[in-house]
Amino acid sequence: MIEKHDLNKVKAIKFDNTVVRYLNPQEENALEDAVRIRNEEAITARKSANEFRQARGYDLFPSLEGVRFIDHVEPILLLAMNTGMRRGEILSLKWKNVDLDRKVLTITTENSKSKKLRHIPLNTKAYDALTDWKAQNPNSEFVFESEPGIPFKDVKKRFEALLKKAEIENFRFHDFRHHFASKLVMLGVDLNTVRELLGHSDLKMTLRYAHLAPEHKAEAVNLLG
Template sequence: MKEKLTAKLLGSLQVTGNEYEVHDTTVGGLFVRVTAAGAKSYVVSWARGRKKTLGRVGILTLDQARTEATQYLAEARAHGEPLAVTQGRRGATLPSLRDFIDDTYMPWFKAHHKGHEKTQHTLSNNFDPIMAQRLDAITGRDLELIRTGWMQAGNKPSTVNRKMGSISGVFSRAVEWDYIDEHPLAKLKQLKVDSKGVIRYLAADETKRLRDALDARQDEMRAERESANAWRMDRHREPMPSLLELPFTDHLKPMVLVSLNTGMRRGELFDLRWSAVNFDTKTITVAGATTKTSDTRHIPMNKETIGVLEAWKKQGSKSPYVFPGQGGGRFEDVKSAWLKLLERAQIDEFRWHDMRHDFASRLVMAGVPLNTVRDLLGHADIKMTLRYAHLAPGTKAAAVELI
């Protein structure tokens, strides 16, 4: 449609779910493109199929857009093509990468994605060499140099790909929203990663040591509490509640046991509420709003999980969270206690997330079908679950026997 572009009109343009254009009646050839996602950009067209994005509405003013469009059109009449196109000149109004991330990309990302803190951290701490550059000045070569630096520093290919994935998302949006014409990572291939690499799970003796360490830690905490109370009573002070009769001295043991028996992600455990634990149906419901894939899944509880959660609930607080943090809110960090537990158990190179691998590995080795394991883990793609296929008992041997 054609309208005289005004600030009021630009502010009133609605998201329709489809891309559309509003052509200016003041400067012929200038129009505003509104994408399906609602991004608004000034565009100038000087011939059939020949057009150029000038900048984002809100970054570029209407007067600036008209001035630039007028210049493009005059040059096109005089030379056949605008000099900005033939000489590769870019509009001076493009933001730096840092400004684009802070002012435009992250506000959008936070509204549409969970776990935005991790993405924010990745972007803020790994791309300093290009943060001050304008969006259109960043090249694939710049990003290749950054990637090479990570590899030389000892980063694993999977880690490098994950970091590059974060910045790739930034440039994808910059292209979609008409800030830049080409994606600088378009020709930069991901590093090859061994998708069937080593899956870290606990050996039988490690499982025993981990459980023994949990018990030893609790015994130590009980002894320390009794010693502290004896000291307080000698000085006629109010003793702290005894831990002797409680099944758990704090959150760590029940949290570890639930993780080992359900394969829940750490963030899912932190978000877990009692309303999602159904002792009648013996299931835990992991709500889509808290999962990585945004899909709700239902995890059956085995006998140990039921016993742990029933006992934990009896001694727990009034918080709606199963594992509340300080003040009854969401739990935030278990890293320090986890590392000390691993040291006590003498277990090396075993992350909290590896308990999820341990859960899956034990299921596969027990003969559980991969698609069932996929459902329990909440994998969006069966390819993720296929990493455990080699653990299935006798699968390859049985296949070879068929010929």
């Protein structure tokens, strides 16, 4: 009925609906407890299975007693929480790009979402996790392999099981990046440094965390007083 109108020139109002989800201290502790319980249950189950097999003369499964990590899940979580790496960056990481002597790892251009090379320093938790995992997997090409030369594709099921055990809701694996960045900002790290660590190409993406450091704004206006 109407041949034309000017409403297509009206710009829709843009709302900032970005949700920054990170773990509070209670949730962090709950996740650590869930990992510990999972480890204990796996060790007990493996011991029971080997006792059953030994009694029947079957070959035994490798013992899980005395090793730090029962599988790849815990070191992946530690790396995510302490480096802010994307899931794809973690799963595609190769040992040749991990320098344990200098305590730094490199995200190559082909594995980076921004297609930019970046280096991430390893804090004590990340360094210890990678060092212990390397000792358990001395000959692998990828840091986290499902088979020789083939990296894991996902950790979704095991990750969701841990969250359920820890009673943590509305938290995705990607939120570990928010967790990493939020903790840095709340400790006073400047936003540009956080941007570089996360691999953001634009500071606008990192500004979502600015509200977590209101004391910086207070310090700024107090300079006038």
